[in-house]
Structure formats: C-alpha cells, structure tokens
Amino acid sequence: xxALPGFRDFYPLDxxxxxxxxxxxxxxxxxYGFVEVDGPTLEGGDLYRKKGGDELAEQLYQFTDKxxxxxxxxxxxxxxxARMAAxxxxxxxxxxxxxxxxxxxxxxxxxxxxxxxxxxxxxDLIGEASPAADAELLALVIDCLxxxxxxxxxxxxxxxxxxxxxxxxxxxxxRVEQIEGFLQEVDKMDRYPxxxxxxxxxxFGTSLQAVRDFVESKDSTYFSxxxxxxxxxxxxEYVEIDLGIVRGLLYYTGIVFEVFDRRKCLRAIAGxxxxxxxxxxxxxxxxxxxxxxxxxxxxxxxxxxxxVPVAVEKMRVALESRPGCEVFVVIAEENRRxxxxxxxxxxxxxxxxxxxxxxxxxxxxxxxxAQQLGARHIVVVGREWPxxxxxxxxxxxxxxxxxxxLAEHLKTEHSFAFQ
Amino acid sequence: xxALPGFRDFYPLDxxxxxxxxxxxxxxxxxYGFVEVDGPTLEGGDLYRKKGGDELAEQLYQFTDKxxxxxxxxxxxxxxxARMAAxxxxxxxxxxxxxxxxxxxxxxxxxxxxxxxxxxxxxDLIGEASPAADAELLALVIDCLxxxxxxxxxxxxxxxxxxxxxxxxxxxxxRVEQIEGFLQEVDKMDRYPxxxxxxxxxxFGTSLQAVRDFVESKDSTYFSxxxxxxxxxxxxEYVEIDLGIVRGLLYYTGIVFEVFDRRKCLRAIAGxxxxxxxxxxxxxxxxxxxxxxxxxxxxxxxxxxxxVPVAVEKMRVALESRPGCEVFVVIAEENRRxxxxxxxxxxxxxxxxxxxxxxxxxxxxxxxxAQQLGARHIVVVGREWPxxxxxxxxxxxxxxxxxxxLAEHLKTEHSFAFQ
Numbered sequence: 001x002x003a004l005p006g007f008r009d010f011y012p013l014d015x016x017x018x019x020x021x022x023x024x025x026x027x028x029x030x031x032y033g034f035v036e037v038d039g040p041t042l043e044g045g046d047l048y049r050k051k052g053g054d055e056l057a058e059q060l061y062q063f064t065d066k067x068x069x070x071x072x073x074x075x076x077x078x079x080x081x082a083r084m085a086a087x088x089x090x091x092x093x094x095x096x097x098x099x100x101x102x103x104x105x106x107x108x109x110x111x112x113x114x115x116x117x118x119x120x121x122x123x124d125l126i127g128e129a130s131p132a133a134d135a136e137l138l139a140l141v142i143d144c145l146x147x148x149x150x151x152x153x154x155x156x157x158x159x160x161x162x163x164x165x166x167x168x169x170x171x172x173x174x175r176v177e178q179i180e181g182f183l184q185e186v187d188k189m190d191r192y193p194x195x196x197x198x199x200x201x202x203x204f205g206t207s208l209q210a211v212r213d214f215v216e217s218k219d220s221t222y223f224s225x226x227x228x229x230x231x232x233x234x235x236x237e238y239v240e241i242d243l244g245i246v247r248g249l250l251y252y253t254g255i256v257f258e259v260f261d262r263r264k265c266l267r268a269i270a271g272x273x274x275x276x277x278x279x280x281x282x283x284x285x286x287x288x289x290x291x292x293x294x295x296x297x298x299x300x301x302x303x304x305x306x307x308v309p310v311a312v313e314k315m316r317v318a319l320e321s322r323p324g325c326e327v328f329v330v331i332a333e334e335n336r337r338x339x340x341x342x343x344x345x346x347x348x349x350x351x352x353x354x355x356x357x358x359x360x361x362x363x364x365x366x367x368x369x370a371q372q373l374g375a376r377h378i379v380v381v382g383r384e385w386p387x388x389x390x391x392x393x394x395x396x397x398x399x400x401x402x403x404x405x406l407a408e409h410l411k412t413e414h415s416f417a418f419q
Numbered sequence: 420x421x422a423l424p425g426f427r428d429f430y431p432l433d434x435x436x437x438x439x440x441x442x443x444x445x446x447x448x449x450x451y452g453f454v455e456v457d458g459p460t461l462e463g464g465d466l467y468r469k470k471g472g473d474e475l476a477e478q479l480y481q482f483t484d485k486x487x488x489x490x491x492x493x494x495x496x497x498x499x500x501a502r503m504a505a506x507x508x509x510x511x512x513x514x515x516x517x518x519x520x521x522x523x524x525x526x527x528x529x530x531x532x533x534x535x536x537x538x539x540x541x542x543d544l545i546g547e548a549s550p551a552a553d554a555e556l557l558a559l560v561i562d563c564l565x566x567x568x569x570x571x572x573x574x575x576x577x578x579x580x581x582x583x584x585x586x587x588x589x590x591x592x593x594r595v596e597q598i599e600g601f602l603q604e605v606d607k608m609d610r611y612p613x614x615x616x617x618x619x620x621x622x623f624g625t626s627l628q629a630v631r632d633f634v635e636s637k638d639s640t641y642f643s644x645x646x647x648x649x650x651x652x653x654x655x656e657y658v659e660i661d662l663g664i665v666r667g668l669l670y671y672t673g674i675v676f677e678v679f680d681r682r683k684c685l686r687a688i689a690g691x692x693x694x695x696x697x698x699x700x701x702x703x704x705x706x707x708x709x710x711x712x713x714x715x716x717x718x719x720x721x722x723x724x725x726x727v728p729v730a731v732e733k734m735r736v737a738l739e740s741r742p743g744c745e746v747f748v749v750i751a752e753e754n755r756r757x758x759x760x761x762x763x764x765x766x767x768x769x770x771x772x773x774x775x776x777x778x779x780x781x782x783x784x785x786x787x788x789a790q791q792l793g794a795r796h797i798v799v800v801g802r803e804w805p806x807x808x809x810x811x812x813x814x815x816x817x818x819x820x821x822x823x824x825l826a827e828h829l830k831t832e833h834s835f836a837f838q
Contacts, residue, residue, distance in 0.1 A: 001466070001502045001701050004490060007459035009503050011510075012517075015455045031767045033744055033774035033792070036434045040426035040536055041460065041492075041522050042480075047420070061461075063482030066526045071423060073460075073492070083420045084428050091430075093791055095777060098431075103460050103522070107485045117459055125777075132777040143767065232757035233764040282420050325452055338651035345652040348450045348562065355452035358514060358544075358551040372512055373452070 006108070006116030013319075018119065020318050021298050022101050025121045028144045032136070034099040034123055039080035041103065045070040047079045051281060053250040054184065059106040061116075073105040077122035078251065078275065078293055079282065085126050085291070086283030094127030094289075104297075115299055124293035129276060134255050135229030137292050141259060141270050142230075142238045144296060149310040155269060158242035159257045161222040162273070165246060168214050172206040180250060186211060187246045215243045226255065247271060251278040255292065261304050269304055270296040328370035329356040332363055332382030340381040347379075425527070425535030432738075437538060439737050440717050441520050444540045447563045451555070453518040453542055458499035460522065464489040466498045470700060472669040473603065478525040480535075492524040496541035497670065497694065497712055498701065504545050504710070505702030513546030513708075523716075534718050543712035548695060553674050554648030556711050560678060560689050561649075561657045563715060568729040574688060577661035578676045580641040581692070584665060587633050591625040599669060605630060606665045634662045645674065666690060670697040674711065680723050688723055689715040747789035748775040751782055751801030759800040766798075 003009050010018060045062045052075070061073040074080060077100055085096065100122050108114040123140060125133050138157060145155050165186070169179050182204045189197050189211070198208045218241045220227070230236055247256040256273030260266070272294025279289040305311040327347050331340045340356060347354045355373055357366050370378050422428050429437060464481045471494070480492040493499060496519055504515065519541050527533040542559060544552050557576060564574050584605070588598050601623045608616050608630070617627045637660045639646070649655055666675045675692030679685070691713025698708040724730040746766050750759045759775060766773045774792055776785050789797050 001463075001703065002506065003459045003502075004461055004463060004488065005486075007461060009459070009499075009506070010457040011503065011507060012454045012456055015457055018457070019455065027770075030742070031770065031772050033772055035431045036438065037431055038429040038434055038437070040422045040428070042423055042426060042524070042536065044420075044423060061484065065480065067424075069423065080428075083422075084430065087421065087428070088430060093788070105461070117461065128777045130778055136777055139764070228757075229760060232760040234761070235764075284420070323449070338647075341648060341651040342653070345558070345654075351446075351450065353450050353452055358547045358555055359549055369512070 004116070005110055006114070008115065008117065016319055016322065017302065017315065018298060020315055021301060022119065022121065024147050024318075025144050025296065026099075026101070028147050029099045029121070029123055029140065032097065032123075032140050032143075034097040034140075036100060037081070037084065037098045038100045038102055039074070039077070039084060041074055042071050043074055043080060043083075045072040047083065047282070048072055048075060051079055051251055051278065052076070053180075053248055055248045056106075059108055061105045061107055074102075075104055075106045076249075077102065077104070077120065077295060078124070078249075078278070081122065081124045081126070081293065082251075082275070082278040082291070083282045085124075085289055086279045086285075086287055089127070089279070089287060089289055095133065096124075096126040098126065099123045119298040120295045122293060122295045123272075124291055126279070126291040127289050129290035131225035132229060133290075133292055134226045134274065135233075137272070137294060138226065138230060138239065138257065139233050139235055141257075141272070141294050141296070142235050145259065145269070148301075148305060149314040150304070150308060151310075152237040153262055154308050154311075155238070155259055155261055155304070157239045157257050157259050158245045159223060159226070159239055159255065160241070160243050160245035161255050162246070162252050163254055164219060164222050164243060172204070172210065174204050174206065178204055183246045184248065186244075187248050190244075218243065222255070247273055251275045251281075253277055257294070259296075261307070263307070265307065266300050266303055269300045270294055323353065325355050325370070325373040325375040326353045327355075327377045327379055328366075328373060328375035329354060330363060330366045330370065330378055330380045331357065332380050334360055336382050343379060343381060423535070424529055425533070427534065427536065435738055435741065436721065436734065437717060439734055440720060441538065441540065443566050443737075444563050444715065445518075445520070447566045448518045448540070448542055448559065451516065451542075451559050451562075453516040453559075455519060456500070456503065456517045457519045457521055458493070458496070458503060460493055461490050462493055462499060462502075464491040466502065466701070467491055467494060470498055470670055470697065471495070472599075472667055474667045475525075478527055480524045480526055493521075494523055494525045495668075496521065496523070496539065496714060497543070497668070497697070500541065500543045500545070500712065501670075501694070501697040501710070502701045504543075504708055505698045505704075505706055508546070508698070508706060508708055514552065515543075515545040517545065518542045538717040539714045541712060541714045542691075543710055545698070545710040546708050548709035550644035551648060552709075552711055553645045553693065554652075556691070556713060557645065557649060557658065557676065558652050558654055560676075560691070560713050560715070561654050564678065564688070567720075567724060568733040569723070569727060570729075571656040572681055573727050573730075574657070574678055574680055574723070576658045576676050576678050577664050578642060578645070578658055578674065579660070579662050579664035580674050581665070581671050582673055583638060583641050583662060591623070591629065593623050593625065597623055602665045603667065605663075606667050608663075637662070641674070666692055668692075670694045670700075672696055676713070678715075680726065682726070684726065685719050685722055688719045689713055742772065744774050744789075744792040744794040745772045746774075746796045746798055747785075747792060747794035748773060749782060749785045749789065749797055749799045750775065751799050753779055755801050762798060762800060 048060055049057050056075055060075055065071050081098060103117055104120050105117050107116060125137050165183060174182055185200045194208060201208055201211060220241060223241055230239055245256055245258050252273040253276045254274030258268040259270040260268055274292040276290040279291060280286050305315055329340050329344050331337055344354050344356055357369060467479055468476050475494055479494055484490050522536055523539050524536050526535060544556050584602060593601055604619045613627060620627050620630060639660060642660055649658055664675055664677050671692040672695045673693030677687040678689040679687060693711040695709040698710060699705050724734055748759050748763050750756055763773050763775055776788060
C-alpha cells in the first residue's frame with residue numbers, strides 16, 4: 001500500500017531534509033522579527049471560492065462535512081491570515097509580522113512531478129502600506145534563499161505591480177469588471193499559441209502586441225522607492241522588473257512578485273504580493289489593513305537545492321552535523337540489565353540521547369549497533385566485555401567505563417561526560 | 420469570519436504554547452533515540468475503515484476526490500506508520516524507532532470542548548516484540564509527561580493487555596468473530612447504565628459481574644516483565660494495572676495503555692499499545708513486524724498543564740525565555756534611512772533578530788516600539804537623538820552607539836555586540 005498519488009511519505013532522511021529546509025527558513029524569518037502563527041487545515045469553502053480566483057477554486061479539495069458544511073482543505077495561507085488579522089488585529093501592534101509553516105493541498109494534474117500536498121513557509125506583513133514594507137518583505141524572501149547558499153546567479157525576484165496593469169487597462173478602455181478576467185489571461189499568456197491569445201486579448205479591446213510592448217517597457221514608476229531601499233541593503237542584483245508577472249490570485253492590489261531560478265528550469269520558487277483590500281473584504285467590521293505577503297514551498301526549493309552544488313554541500317554538512325545518538329549502553333552481562341536500565345534512565349534524564357539493545361544480543365552485535373547509530377560514546381555495563389575486540393572497533397580511542405566506575409563517577413562528579 | 424467549529428486559529432501566544440509543548444516532547448523522544456518521520460495528511464479511506472474500528476470510521480473526514488478516489492483526512496498515525504513500515508522496512512535496522520508530529524482530524528460532536536483538528540506526537544517502536552520494547556515505550560510516555568513538571572500525583576499510566584482479554588473470552592466461550600464487538604462494548608461500558616450494558620454482555624454469554632470481577636482481579640501475568648523493567652528505571656509509581664482499558668481501535672494485540680490525570684477530570688492524555696499484526700495486514704508481501712506505539716495530543720495535555728501550577732510555571736519560564744528582538748535600530752534622522760538599512764542588513768546577516776520602524780515615526784515612538792518588542796539592545800542611527808529622554812526610558816542603562824561609532828566598531832571588531 002502506497003501513499004495517494006501526489007502525496008508523500010517522509011522516511012527519516014526525507015524528514016531530515018524537510019526539517020533542514022524549514023529550520024533554515026525559520027532562522028531567517030526570526031532574524032526579521034516575524035512571529036509564528038498557524039490556522040486550521042480545513043476552512044469554509046467560501047473563503048477560497050469568493051476571493052481566490054478560478055484556478056484556486058478548480059484545484060480545491062472541497063467536500064461537505066458530516067454537519068452539512070461546505071469545507072475545503074487549505075490551498076494557500078493568505079486568506080486564513082487575512083481572516084485571522086481581521087478578527088483580532090486590535091490586540092496587536094502594527095505592523096504585524098506573522099509567519100507560519102504548514103501543509104497545503106491542491107488537486108493538480110499529475111504531471112511534471114507536481115504534488116498535491118506540499119509544505120510552505122508563509123510570511124505576511126500586515127498594517128503598513130509603505131514601499132519600506134514592500135522592501136522589507138522582498139529582502140526577507142531574498143535572504144531566505146541566500147541562507148541555502150544561493151547567489152544572484154542562482155535566482156531572481158521578478159517584480160511587477162498590479163497598479164501598473166490597472167493603468168494599462170484604463171488606457172486601453174478595459175472596463176473595471178473586465179480587469180480580473182483580462183489579468184488572468186495575461187497570467188496564462190505564455191501557455192497558449194500567439195494566435196489563440198491574440199483572439200482573447202482582442203475581446204478586451206487590446207492586442208498581444210500592446211501587452212508585449214507594455215511588458216517590455218519595464219516602466220519603473222511603481223518600483224523606485226522599493227528598489228532604492230533594496231539597493232541600500234545591497235540586494236539590488238537579486239531583483240528585476242518584469243511586468244509579465246501578474247499572479248493568478250484575485251486578491252493582489254499592488255506589488256506582485258515571483259522568484260525564479262536563473263536557469264529557468266523550474267516553476268516559481270516563491271511568490272507573493274500586496275493585498276491591501278483583502279483583510280477588509282473578509283472582515284465583518286470592514287477593518288482596513290494594508291498587507292503584503294509571500295509563500296515559499298518545499299517542492300521547488302528542494303529541486304533548486306539539488307541543482308546548485310553549493311546548496312547541496314551546505315545541506316549535506318547540516319544533515320551530518322545533526323545530533324544523533326550520544327551514548328550507547330552496552331549490556332555485557334545480561335543479568336545486569338537492571339543496572340543498565342538505571343544508567344540509561346539517568347543519562348536520558350541528564351538530557352543525553354541514549355540507546356541500547358532491547359533484545360538479548362551478543363556483545364559484538366551491540367557494538368556494531370552502536371557504530372551504525374554513530375554513537376559518540378559507549379558505556380559498557382558488566383565486566384565481561386571484549387576489550388581486545390573493542391580496540392579494533394571504531395571505539396578504540398574511546399576509554400570505556402565499566403559499570404562500577406560509572407556509578408562512582410555519577411555520585412562524585414554529577415556529570416555525564418563518559419568517554 | 421471565524422474558523423470552523425472545532426478548528427483553531429493559533430495567534431502568536433497560542434502558537435508559542437503549541438511550540439513549547441512539541442519542542443519539549445521532541446527533546447524527550449530524541450533522548451530515547453527516536454528519529455522523525457511523517458506521512459501524508461490525506462490517505463485512502465480504506466486504510467481506516469478496514470483496520471480502525473467503528474468509532475474511527477464514524478468520525479472520519481472522508482470524501483471522494485476529483486479523481487474519484489475515496490480519501491480521508493488522517494484521524495490517527497498508526498495506520499500510516501504501519502503502511503510506511505510495511506513498504507520500506509528492509510532499508511532500516513530493527514527496531515525502528517520512529518516519531519512524528521502532525522495534525523489529525525476527527526469529526527467529534529461539539530461537546531466538552533472536543534476539537535476536530537488536533538496536533539499529536541506519535542512514537543512507534545517497530546520490529547521488537549519483547550517486553551523490553553513495551554517498557555521502553557512506556558518509559559518514554561512517562562518521561563514525556565515528566566518533562567512538563569508532572570509527577571506521580573499528577574498522572575498515571577493505566578496498563579492492560581488484549582491477551583488477558585482474549586483468555587477471558589475463551590474462558591467465557593465468546594467466539595473469535597465476536598471478540599471485536601465484545602471488546603468495543605467493554606471499552607464503552609462506563610458510558611451506559613448498568614442495566615443496558617448487562618443486556619449487551621448477556622448477548623455474548625457473559626455478565627457485567629464477570630467482566631467487573633475480571634477487571635478487579637488485576638491479574639499481573641502479562642505485566643511482570645514490563646513492570647520489573649520500569650521498576651529498574653525508577654518509574655513504577657507512574658504505572659497501574661487496569662484491565663478496564665481495552666482501547667477502541669481494532670488493531671491492538673498485546674499491551675494497551677492510556678494515561679490519565681490523577682484527579683480524573685480529563686479525557687485520556689495519551690494512549691497506545693502493541694499492534695503485532697498490523698504491519699503484516701497492510702503489507703502486500705505480508706511482512707511480519709511486531710510493533711508498539713502511542714500518541715499524545717496537544718488538547719488534553721494543554722489542559723493538564725493549566726491544572727498543575729508547577730507545569731504552568733515551567734511553561735511561563737520557557738515562554739519568557741524565548742529569543743525575541745535582539746536589536747532595534749532607531750532611525751533618528753530620516754535622511755539616514757539608507758545607512759540604517761545597511762546596519763539592519765549587516766546585523767541580520769550576523770544572525771541577530773533585528774527590527775526597526777518601517778514608517779516615518781517620531782523617535783520617541785521608535786523607542787516605545789523597541790520597548791514593546793522587548794528589544795535587548797538599540798542602535799541609534801543619526802546624531803539627533805534625545806539623550807535626556809532616553810535616560811528615563813527602559814534603555815537608560817544601555818550605552819547607545821551612534822552610527823559613526825557603530826560603523827567603526829563593525830570594521831575593527833567584526834562583532835555585533837552593541838550595547
């Protein structure tokens with residue numbers, strides 16, 4: 001029996017890698033003064049259908065629960081964050097800097113290794129509308145990736161702005177109620193042949209050429225303050241203006257961005273933007289709170305690591321330096337197992353990671369077990385241990401302490417430094 | 420807009436408490452040499468319906484996905500662990516000691532604060548059938564709770580054994596195919612009036628009195644090796660034989676246990692048992708692997724902490740000693756914001772947690788912000804800072820370093836110890 005298609009089992013090494021990703025990200029977001037929050041895995045389905053956009057709704061894991069409620073497994077975090085902020089913002093100092101790490105679900109077609117459950121870091125900066133906030137969040141996403149060893153030749157943040165697109169739409173006479181549909185076509189324009197997309201744009205009273213010219217213009221009106229801030233931080237080389245980025249989600253109102261690998265081999269590594277109207281839209285009291293956020297998922301990030309040798313090496317070093325078994329207790333005489341258990345308990349209560357053989361096994365096998373676990377120290381309980389063999393094992397430089405000495409040592413030193 | 424009934428929003432303080440629970444548990448399980456794994460949130464529905472038992476099936480969040488598969492949000496972890504072990508056990512040394520921390524879902528009736536999504540630590544010891552393995556796991560659950568400051572007057576592990584019940588059933592002539600139904604009645608016997616439960620037992624050819632006599636017998640045949648092991652570890656006072664424990668889940672085959680608060684005010688804090696047939700049952704190659712495991716959820720554990728002053732105090736100290744804002748950068752002259760941003764970036768790259776005002780705000784307000792964040796140090800950028808006012812603030816004992824000195828300090832010392 002296997003996991004469902006698009007879902008993953010995390011065996012110890014997979015899990016260690018996932019923990020490496022998120023502990024690295026966590027360290028960076030904490031250095032930016034973000035605090036951790038979380039929301040429920042299941043939300044009312046309305047939240048996504050009304051505010052998310054078509055693609056999100058199509059991919060929703062939704063069903064009717066046993067109480068007759070329309071519910072959905074969360075496909076993203078921003079709507080939950082907006083809901084939480086709307087409900088309790090009065091208790092928190094602005095800006096709120098919130099991050100979360102959790103599982104998300106999208107019923108994607110099974111192609112190119114797309115997954116249906118993924119883990120994601122989300123960061124949201126709520127209650128500050130200035131470009132300084134945009135820059136703070138962009139600096140954060142850049143530093144998140146730099147923490148894995150990636151440099152400006154590995155990834156780039158492509159920066160756009162919904163406001164620029166609104167001005168384009170006004171200039172072309174696209175009506176307000178059409179803008180949403182138009183932007184969704186722009187978002188998908190590279191997926192279809194030119195002829196097909198031209199026809200779609202014609203319906204909105206514009207042309208593929210006009211859209212392309214606009215994207216090529218790289219109009220920096222909406223970006224100068226943000227770019228100036230990032231330059232002061234020394235992060236300019238990680239950002240490029242690309243008006244071709246519009247983001248599929250409905251709720252964005254200002255700056256939007258996606259992070260791509262420079263080799264253009266992967267899907268977006270991260271993405272986000274400003275959503276100044278969303279908190280108000282999900283609030284019963286219509287509280288207005290400008291906000292900006294982004295998400296980084298584990299799947300594409302993991303692939304980028306695999307593609308960059310420096311990042312692979314950094315991960316390898318981190319995985320190898322994980323704390324493993326500190327002390328392995330060898331039971332040399334089975335009739336002294338009770339004493340061994342006392343030692344095990346004492347060491348663990350002292351905070352050590354301790355292992356021993358649960359079954360009755362030969363002493364040689366116990367030593368092999370200790371070696372396989374990478375145990376740093378061994379404690380041999382009983383006198384009958386094969387000192388000669390030990391000298392040929394990986395522990396030959398470890399001075400082994402028989403039980404009697406150990407007990408004495410514990411009593412006098414109150415220390416667990418057995419070597 | 421609120422979370423669905425039975426689901427929780429974790430605001431910063433809620434999240435800090437949840438992190439305290441699981442970082443404490445994680446520390447203990449690592450000291451026992453367990454390694455982390457995880458499975459998918461969604462599984463094929465069959466997994467639970469066939470092997471879980473009626474109550475689990477009734478509470479299942481199940482639905483048909485967009486591909487026509489019957490799926491279920493995981494209500495527990497043991498079946499996933501068994502599936503994972505069955506599939507890949509050949510790659511791992513036995514016994515496998517696996518733990519996981521994740522979210523689980525049960526559609527429970529909304530009463531007595533029962534939740535529909537909860538977080539749970541699961542520990543499973545796979546590939547070792549000896550009582551030594553049972554004792555290792557019981558010692559682990561006890562040490563997990565002791566880590567919160569609970570003592571033998573706060574909780575007790577109630578220990579039972581399905582084998583004892585099988586012998587009872589044989590003695591009473593209960594047929595093999597009836598045993599499952601019978602044990603489910605025993606599991607629920609305290610929830611119904613004596614008359615009702617007597618009738619139910621009569622159908623199986625036994626009586627309420629016979630069941631009660633059996634429970635009262637405290638027959639220790641099946642427990643002596645385990646109790647002896649726990650006594651060597653000094654943990655006897657945390658365990659009691661209670662044959663009234665049978666556990667609702669179908670897959671248990673040997674020792675079963677539940678942990679209760681001594682005041683008997685709460686539901687079970689933790690529960691588990693031996694499931695020697697389960698890995699084989701979910702394995703295509705019928706690989707036999709004896710196993711034992713338990714789960715501790717966050718909800719009841721949180722309530723027990725609230726009820727025990729020592730545990731409350733321990734949590735309070737842990738929450739207060741969390742690392743917060745280390746350096747707050749005060750921008751005393753707005754035209755030097757670029758310099759301030761450089762300092763912020765430099766400090767963060769050095770691993771410090773740094774905050775500053777994104778908006779243009781008065782210097783007094785910036786100091787207040789720093790105080791509210793509990794910043795340990797401040798760095799003032801600009802000459803125009805109100806030294807007199809500062810002396811009346813919480814930072815009056817902090818020697819403040821103006822920007823010029825700071826830059827110098829950075830160059831010469833390569834240290835970030837600004838005070």
